[in-house]
Amino acid sequence: MKSAANRRRRTLVLGAIPVVLTGALVSIDRIPGTDISLTVPYAAEGPGPTVNTLGDVDGVQVVAVKAPHVYDTDGNLNMTTVSVRTNMTLAQAFGRWLFTDDTIVPIETVIPQNMTDEEVEQSNKQAFTESESAATVAAMNYLDLPLKIKVVDVLDGSPASGKIQKDDEVTAIDGEEVTEPGQVQDRIRAKQPGDSVEVSVLRGGKELTSAVTLGSSPADKKVSFLGLSMLSEPAEDITVDYNLQDIGGPSAGMMFTLAVIDKLSPGDLNGGKFVAGTGTIDESGTVGPIGGIEHKVRAAEEAGAQIFLAPADNCAEATKGANGDMVIAKVKSLQDATTAMDNFSQGKPVETCQAG
Structure with a gap:
């Protein structure tokens, strides 16, 4: 063939x-x-x-x-x-x-x-x-294998810009563990534009937490916006x-x-x-x-x-x-x-x- x-x-x-x-x-x-x-x-x-x-x-x-x-x-x-x-x-x-x-x-x-x-x-x-x-x-x-969230892009000028980096592994939002991009999105959308959110990531083997003030979605000003593009990956080898x-x-x-x-x-x-x-x-x-x-x-x-x-x-x-x-x-x-x-x-x- x-x-x-x-x-x-x-x-x-x-x-x-x-x-x-x-x-x-x-x-x-x-x-x-x-x-x-x-x-x-x-x-x-x-x-x-x-x-x-x-x-x-x-x-x-x-x-x-x-x-x-x-x-x-x-x-x-x-x-x-x-x-x-x-x-x-x-x-x-x-x-x-x-x-x-x-x-x-x-x-x-x-x-x-x-x-x-x-x-x-x-x-x-x-x-x-x-x-x-x-x-x-x-x-x-x-x-039933574990997953992790990888940041594949950070939108220029977005709330996450300068605080979250490409290839970071997002581990928690406001202290709650996340393993899929959809979980991150749900937690962000549950907030209002202008609210603060704590985003925890693994970078170079170190865990870092940043406070990010959410913006408004370009598509809908009433929807909160972080500015990350994420994919799930296997957490194991x-x-x-x-x-x-x-x-x-x-x-x-x-x-x-x-x-x-x-x-x-x-x-x-x-x-x-x-x-x-x-x-x-x-x-x-x-x-x-x-x-x-x-x-x-x-x-x-x-x-x-x-x-x-x-x-x-x-x-x-x-x-x-x-x-x-x-x-x-x-x-x-x-x-x-x-x-x-x-x-x-x-x-x-x-x-x-x-x-x-």
Whole structure:
């Protein structure tokens, strides 16, 4: 299977859909000698690359875990994507609609028309970073492993500027221990702009406490504001790196999380089977819906997947097309996903998506 990195395709994250922008294969997009465009404002969505999160891409592990003990894995935990063709002429768009199973959609539903290329790239990176963090935290929570909060940025001119530094580990707010960024945010939002808060951090092995006067959120002057960008990390001697650079976005979250869990726990989480799936993940392990799932199901079936893990809220779309003998499991949480894989590997009934 060719990796996404080998396909020379640019990826973009829109909402919860990682897509691969391929462009039209052959396209004259303007009348020669004029600025008159011949392309139509539509895009064609179809199956994109599917990548084993337990495997390698160009010799680098997709999900690299370093820990006192990392377990061997078997089988597949494939993430799936949607491929999007743009810059099509009317004839090309009609041909995709007539001769393929692609979905023809208004281009603004997949590519923001009010964003520059740089803004799109930044949005893609941010969505991928947030997905990585949520996947790591969800895996640590599932395995009941401790977490810590790392400061990744301090906004210039914010209340925290000059008192909190990048790479500090936030340990407490007003003397109360915190282990997740959401806990910090909840404590800050419970206060009013102008209130003072004590922020405790570890810096260079030393614990420091600073009194910070809260400001007002740029989005809502009534909401208190500290000015930190934070991520959760494993508190023990564990690091997790995600190396799939050309495909990003929140819809890979669940499959990333399952890969981390598999590498940090004994046995094969997938029972050695070929599992594929999609879905966002939050820190609590809740699986959320994504877009373009009918194309992801088809990509998984064509790749040889035996069972597909589908977000419960996407079940209606997931069962629209033919999926051969592949089982489409209905999942709302990490626990649902692991239970489905365990039951499938043992030949037990699996809760499945039902055709609408």
